[in-house]
Amino acid sequence: MNGGQDLGGMQGFGPVIEEQNEPHFHADWEARVLGLVLATGPLGLWNIDIGRHARETIPPQDYLSFSYYQIWLAGLEKLIARNHLLDEGVTAKTKGLTKLTLKNVATTLARGGPANREAQSAARFKVGDQITTRNFNPTTHTRLPRYLRGHTGEIVIVHGAHVFPDDAAHKELHDRGENPQWLYTVRFKATDIWGPDKNPNDHVHADLWEPYFVQ
């Protein structure tokens, strides 16, 4: 969706300012929000794409005003509400959920959440191929940002099949599951994306799934 999260190429935010000796957290609650997000993920009620969509559907004026942990908090609250976790009479036990315990933290983090999956078909593109990205504007989750739609680039890496976020984020709409698709790194010329006044030496790379390409 073309929400507040789709920031690539927006202007007017001012310079990037680095905070000197930046602490990990600027308030205790920020650390707690990190911990809550990491601790509730393993309940298995949502995946990373559902989580991202919960954050990007925050109205743009809020998304752009919130600090990043405020965005995470608002997203987490949505996921919790949508799954009725705090409804009266509902508990982890009634839901059949198992909480992450201290002794499983290290192994859970070390395992992570790999996104590669067995391919359902052969890759249609190879390194060196030119592709053109589709022009679409779904209100649902996508990882093809606006600034890369309708542009031509060159495939430079083939990653194998990965979970397709546009489907994985929307179990509520359709039952395509993770629908793994071939993932490629595509190299775009800055002059193609932004116009001829850009430095002809410069490029942008992005990781894009096969369904994002004009076939």
Next chain:
Amino acid sequence: MNGGQDLGGMQGFGPVIEEQNEPHFHADWEARVLGLVLATGPLGLWNIDIGRHARETIPPQDYLSFSYYQIWLAGLEKLIARNHLLDEGVTAKTKGLTKLTLKNVATTLARGGPANREAQSAARFKVGDQITTRNFNPTTHTRLPRYLRGHTGEIVIVHGAHVFPDDAAHKELHDRGENPQWLYTVRFKATDIWGPDKNPNDHVHADLWEPYFVQ
């Protein structure tokens, strides 16, 4: 510029909500802001394009959070500061400026600010011609919104030469004055702009100047 003002095609703001029996102003200060903007314009220190750029350079998180008269106020404050109107020792008299008086209000509003000018050259396009808009991303003022860049449409009205905002807004950068350019209404298919899932009956029109077209 791709600022907070460039809203066409953004998503996530929620439904359009009409206020029943909406008053002209929601607070007295809103009326005063309207009056101040209209009263200071005739001082001749800035034109409509400079005024628009003053508003669109408000950081996006503010632009999207402000009410519209707050945007006008912030823009007006910038213009006043940039022209040093309120600096110590400076007055309308020392600046050689004449204020709008009560007796001139009606004629000033009736005159308005026509933007048509004598053409500097012949029109390069006529009704029925196909044009493709340029892909550019200036940090300066433009009236070619992001959603209409790099798209093909058909000329349906030729308006004559009009003040070219991209230049008129930036007296401080270059001395091209109003640099009048041919202005056209261009008709785009919704499916071309947004993708094939849009209603094939639908269209968007915009008023675009000749320099916005790929030549």
Next chain:
Amino acid sequence: MSSKPHDHSHGHSHDHSHEHGEFSDLSDTELRVRTLETLLTEKGYIDTDAVNELIDTYETKVGPRNGAAVVARAWGDAEYRTRLLTNATAAIAELDYKGRQGEHMIAVENTDTVHNMVVCTLCSCYPWPVLGLPPIWYKSAPYRSKVVIDPRGVLEDFGVEISADKEITVWDSTAEVRYLVIPQRPSGTDGWSEEKLAKLVTRNSMIGTGYALNPDQLVGEVQA
């Protein structure tokens, strides 16, 4: 019941700082405006009577009744309709509506096959001489962002039904040209006077987010 433990007070926090445009509540804004007006007046840039007159003009004199008169005349007078569609600025000036934010007018006509909607995605351009000042929703992010990409969704927001096979045409006012929609004349109005026809013409019908009223909607209906 929602378990969200946060309130809905007006105002929210910023972790990042920026250098302008911030103020804590409406009374601060009011103070800013008052101070600005006082200083501009003292220094001779503005005249209070002129400011009052400017406000009064758009608060009490110029509004959508002007546009309604134009539309009603076009409905009732085929030659005027032709002039309006050919040179709207001149045709509208026949009724003495002209000037600021109406210098270059175009009238677009709704038909059985086409529905027109007007927006300014980049700011708040609006045909002041015929419609007055725009309503909040017209200047708001929801309308400006959505009507060009999802005009049918916007009509739904307004409770307006439209068939999928009717063309929706959106006019994005990116230049100094201003657009007035001529809504379709409702049936059952044959022989009506211009004054009576004008009562059917709502502001929203001249922007494209509504239709003209039917005769049976007229009684008791507040004219926006």
Next chain:
Amino acid sequence: MSSKPHDHSHGHSHDHSHEHGEFSDLSDTELRVRTLETLLTEKGYIDTDAVNELIDTYETKVGPRNGAAVVARAWGDAEYRTRLLTNATAAIAELDYKGRQGEHMIAVENTDTVHNMVVCTLCSCYPWPVLGLPPIWYKSAPYRSKVVIDPRGVLEDFGVEISADKEITVWDSTAEVRYLVIPQRPSGTDGWSEEKLAKLVTRNSMIGTGYALNPDQLVGEVQA
């Protein structure tokens, strides 16, 4: 002197209302978080010790020193460098850095002709196992919006000089692949140990918003 009559208090007003995400100040946020944690704990979804351990992991155990060790080894060991450039996930796992937000790693190498920069325009994707949690600026709108359209302007913001004829390549982390920049090895470091080399490798140099330190910058320099 500025005549702007407004203050800079933290918080600003909304004329429009919306239904979620609002709160008036940090203490409200704190209260929201505390209540949420309490309820989640009481209902058995989370374990406080686990939450504490998760926080502690990223506050004290995982950070850019991991990435610096990877880079230093690549600088000093040509075969490791080849493995890192060929299969970064496996090469990084040799140093026991792996897992969440580092499942699919790619290492990109700065050279005399190419400078790499990493971003996630759509959220805040960042290679946690090697760099820890991202700094605020990495997650901020200024960086995410600007680095893809004006990477040279971003380098200027960081005070980093770069020649116009050097290629700048930006990697937008739009999938679950995470990028680590291998900065150029500074001259004057021949024969240095990996431990000593690692001290030259700043966090920013592994994102691309800085270079590795020169030996003469090492003394007294706080390692970010």
